[in-house]
Amino acid sequence: xxxxxxxxxxxxxxxxxxTEKIFDPANPCFASFLESRAEKGIRKKLLFIVDEGVTExxxxxxxxxxxxxxxxxxxxxxxxxxxxxxxxxxxxDLQLFYWLVNAIDQHxxxxxxxxxxxxxxxxxxxxxxxxxVSHRGVKHIRIPTTVLSQNDSGVGVKNGIxxxxxxxxxxxxxxPAAVFNDAHFLTTLDERDWRSGMIEAVKVxxxxxxxxxxxxxxxxxxxxQAEPQSLQYLIRRCxxxxxxxxxxxxPFESGSSRPLxxxxxxxxxxxxLTDFELRHGEAVSIGIALDSVYSWIKGMLDEASVxxxxxxxxxxxxxxxxxxxxxxxxxxAIMAGLEEFRExxxxxxxxxxxxxxxxxxxxxxxxxxxxxxxxxxxxDKW
Amino acid sequence: xxxxxxxxxxxxxxxxxxTEKIFDPANPCFASFLESRAEKGIRKKLLFIVDEGVTExxxxxxxxxxxxxxxxxxxxxxxxxxxxxxxxxxxxDLQLFYWLVNAIDQHxxxxxxxxxxxxxxxxxxxxxxxxxVSHRGVKHIRIPTTVLSQNDSGVGVKNGIxxxxxxxxxxxxxxPAAVFNDAHFLTTLDERDWRSGMIEAVKVxxxxxxxxxxxxxxxxxxxxQAEPQSLQYLIRRCxxxxxxxxxxxxPFESGSSRPLxxxxxxxxxxxxLTDFELRHGEAVSIGIALDSVYSWIKGMLDEASVxxxxxxxxxxxxxxxxxxxxxxxxxxAIMAGLEEFRExxxxxxxxxxxxxxxxxxxxxxxxxxxxxxxxxxxxDKW
Numbered sequence: 052x053x054x055x056x057x058x059x060x061x062x063x064x065x066x067x068x069x070t071e072k073i074f075d076p077a078n079p080c081f082a083s084f085l086e087s088r089a090e091k092g093i094r095k096k097l098l099f100i101v102d103e104g105v106t107e108x109x110x111x112x113x114x115x116x117x118x119x120x121x122x123x124x125x126x127x128x129x130x131x132x133x134x135x136x137x138x139x140x141x142x143x144d145l146q147l148f149y150w151l152v153n154a155i156d157q158h159x160x161x162x163x164x165x166x167x168x169x170x171x172x173x174x175x176x177x178x179x180x181x182x183x184v185s186h187r188g189v190k191h192i193r194i195p196t197t198v199l200s201q202n203d204s205g206v207g208v209k210n211g212i213x214x215x216x217x218x219x220x221x222x223x224x225x226x227p228a229a230v231f232n233d234a235h236f237l238t239t240l241d242e243r244d245w246r247s248g249m250i251e252a253v254k255v256x257x258x259x260x261x262x263x264x265x266x267x268x269x270x271x272x273x274x275x276q277a278e279p280q281s282l283q284y285l286i287r288r289c290x291x292x293x294x295x296x297x298x299x300x301x302p303f304e305s306g307s308s309r310p311l312x313x314x315x316x317x318x319x320x321x322x323x324l325t326d327f328e329l330r331h332g333e334a335v336s337i338g339i340a341l342d343s344v345y346s347w348i349k350g351m352l353d354e355a356s357v358x359x360x361x362x363x364x365x366x367x368x369x370x371x372x373x374x375x376x377x378x379x380x381x382x383x384a385i386m387a388g389l390e391e392f393r394e395x396x397x398x399x400x401x402x403x404x405x406x407x408x409x410x411x412x413x414x415x416x417x418x419x420x421x422x423x424x425x426x427x428x429x430x431d432k433w
Numbered sequence: 434x435x436x437x438x439x440x441x442x443x444x445x446x447x448x449x450x451x452t453e454k455i456f457d458p459a460n461p462c463f464a465s466f467l468e469s470r471a472e473k474g475i476r477k478k479l480l481f482i483v484d485e486g487v488t489e490x491x492x493x494x495x496x497x498x499x500x501x502x503x504x505x506x507x508x509x510x511x512x513x514x515x516x517x518x519x520x521x522x523x524x525x526d527l528q529l530f531y532w533l534v535n536a537i538d539q540h541x542x543x544x545x546x547x548x549x550x551x552x553x554x555x556x557x558x559x560x561x562x563x564x565x566v567s568h569r570g571v572k573h574i575r576i577p578t579t580v581l582s583q584n585d586s587g588v589g590v591k592n593g594i595x596x597x598x599x600x601x602x603x604x605x606x607x608x609p610a611a612v613f614n615d616a617h618f619l620t621t622l623d624e625r626d627w628r629s630g631m632i633e634a635v636k637v638x639x640x641x642x643x644x645x646x647x648x649x650x651x652x653x654x655x656x657x658q659a660e661p662q663s664l665q666y667l668i669r670r671c672x673x674x675x676x677x678x679x680x681x682x683x684p685f686e687s688g689s690s691r692p693l694x695x696x697x698x699x700x701x702x703x704x705x706l707t708d709f710e711l712r713h714g715e716a717v718s719i720g721i722a723l724d725s726v727y728s729w730i731k732g733m734l735d736e737a738s739v740x741x742x743x744x745x746x747x748x749x750x751x752x753x754x755x756x757x758x759x760x761x762x763x764x765x766a767i768m769a770g771l772e773e774f775r776e777x778x779x780x781x782x783x784x785x786x787x788x789x790x791x792x793x794x795x796x797x798x799x800x801x802x803x804x805x806x807x808x809x810x811x812x813d814k815w
Contacts, residue, residue: 052450052452052462052465053450053451053452054448054449054450054451055448055449055588055669055672055673055676056446056448057445057446057447057448057449057588057608057676057679057680058444058445058446058680059444059445059679059680059681059684060442060443060444060445061442061443061445061684061685062440062441062442063439063440063441063442063443064438064439064440065439066436066437066438066439067436067437067439068434068435068436069435069436070434070435080434083434090781092781093781152596152602152603153597156596156597156599156602159776161776161777161778162686162687162778163689183605184566184603184604184605185602185603186601186602186604186777187591187593187601187604187605187606187686188605188606188685206437206439209569211569214534214538215535215538217538219568219569220534220538220567220568221534221566221567222566222568222569223565223566223569223570223605224569224570226439287437290437291437294437294439297439297441298439298440298441299441302441302443303443303570304544304569305544307545394541394543395543395568396543396544399472399474399475
């Protein structure tokens with residue numbers, strides 16, 4: 052057979068900066084990054100897309116951005132800062148997508164300009180998708196403002212929106228130009244938000260880093276009080292483990308292996324079944340509890356370990372159970388989540404379970420009876 | 434400044450196969466490729482998206498596909514082959530995009546399944562974009578059916594659709610899983626289509642390969658008669674040069690350098706000004722004539738070379754001029770093409786001109802008076 056072989060590799064690099072009060076005139080972090088990307092003779096544009104929840108909690112943010120950017124030499128702020136609704140709503144409304152694409156067109160944002168998104172994971176996912184497909188990729192900068200986005204989705208390479216109620220049906224893999232984790236934004240989160248944001252740290256510790264799990268047990272009290280130093284360590288270590296995983300074998304997920312989705316198959320379904328009344332982090336907490344107990348029932352994980360997991364979740368005041376989790380038989384609502392997850396992965400079901408704290412292990416089938424037993428224990432026992 | 438560094442590279446590989454009558458039961462090319470991607474225990478799906486022009490010229494194509502795929506062991510044909518209008522129309526209608534996305538949803542095409550697109554460049558661009566953003570990237574196979582798509586866009590890594598009349602405003606870089614150039618599809622093209630499709634070969638020879646240009650001069654007569662062997666050599670060499678360029682420094686075009694866009698700044702504008710009545714290849718022929726004559730007027734290219742270029746285009750019966758090319762002053766319609774091209778590149782205007790046959794050279798400004806002079810010569814002199 053006659054053919055021409057194409058083969059090339061593309062290098063991706065970005066930094067996740069840790070800072071505080073990013074638009075304080077005395078904070079050079081954001082400005083230095085931008086000036087390092089300046090090109091002589093070109094004034095690059097900055098289009099800001101901001102989560103409504105953030106502008107409500109930080110009333111002068113838009114003025115701060117304008118004042119900060121006025122001092123930049125080679126960059127020009129698009130005056131019209133765009134404010135979009137936060138939370139899952141940002142990803143459910145196709146009109147928002149086109150509104151942002153139109154803004155990119157109208158303000159002539161080109162491939163050397165930057166979309167700067169400030170907000171929770173949903174707003175970052177929406178803005179990142181808009182940037183990724185406009186002109187085949189406008190550069191984008193992320194400023195995640197929640198615990199969850201600072202330690203998880205915001206530091207990664209995915210974006211996307213929902214379509215016909217299917218989570219992330221449309222999206223791409225597109226590494227950001229840079230990420231800025233600003234600790235100040237965390238101070239205005241409501242308790243439910245920062246608390247549930249810690250679950251991804253529990254997750255990544257369980258599958259990858261037993262020492263980090265020990266640390267969380269030792270600092271559970273500080274964490275439940277959002278003591279800043281402990282919270283910062285948790286975010287940083289979680290982001291580090293998350294990024295190391297992405298930078299490993301399969302950044303754009305060409306295979307079926309998805310260890311970072313530990314606890315997520317039921318969580319995605321629970322979010323949907325509760326019409327997103329459950330926070331993502333709360334749903335993942337229940338999903339982790341379920342898959343940990345299931346790992347124990349199936350003889351993969353010892354009892355002492357599963358008790359440590361249950362206890363840490365309880366100490367962090369994260370939920371273990373929701374009535375919609377109930378499994379009567381293979382046709383129960385939550386079981387559809389398994390099939391949807393299989394479809395999302397493509398072809399073969401691959402679920403991460405636990406062999407030990409700090410050690411995930413993949414399986415390719417789930418036993419409905421054992422799952423029902425796990426649900427019953429979560430309902431009645433703890 | 435405290436930060437975590439992310440750094441990884443992603444490897445991309447695909448083959449462009451040269452074959453004839455790809456769905457002939459005796460032709461193992463397509464089947465062997467698929468079986469090389471089979472995974473035990475998974476039946477992967479194939480969703481075909483076909484250019485209406487192709488189904489009109491090849492009335493039994495759908496039956497051939499069905500019969501061919503019935504013999505595949507690990508792949509399952511989605512019975513509902515999707516036929517879309519060809520030409521620029523395919524990229525102008527957002528409803529087509531959603532129609533295809535809905536098909537991916539409805540038929541549960543996942544990241545291990547394949548979208549197989551058969552058609553001209555526009556249908557491949559549309560289908561490639563749909564595949565790229567569905568589930569963050571369903572695999573796609575391209576079967577280009579025109580000279581232009583077999584030697585140029587079909588073997589590359591871009592996809593996209595138009596938005597608000599702006600060419601390729603939405604799109605991504607997403608390498609295909611494989612490309613199959615089937616010579617049989619070329620036999621049903623109308624003359625204007627295969628003739629104008631040769632222009633990208635002229636272009637890539639001019640900027641990269643003087644020997645290939647010599648070959649085209651020596652085979653101009655065979656080429657104007659679409660003599661199969663000559664046409665196949667032209668397509669293959671052009672595809673090879675094109676792919677070598679993509680596989681070089683900047684596959685996803687992060688910089689402003691765009692040598693493969695030689696002759697394209699005015700061509701894109703002419704296509705739009707003529708409401709796509711001019712074929713892409715015809716517009717590029719005029720654009721190449723313009724920028725070659727301009728290179729000569731500016732003293733970059735010698736007269737003998739510019740005459741060889743003009744003569745080859747004339748021998749291939751490709752156009753040199755269109756009334757809408759007329760330049761009165763800097764506000765003439767075609768001049769807006771320069772500004773749009775600058776915006777598309779981002780920041781800095783970068784135009785490829787010629788230093789010699791086989792040797793491109795980039796400039797960062799264009800002189801309106803010299804351009805007007807070049808247009809006048811193309812109108813009156815040749």
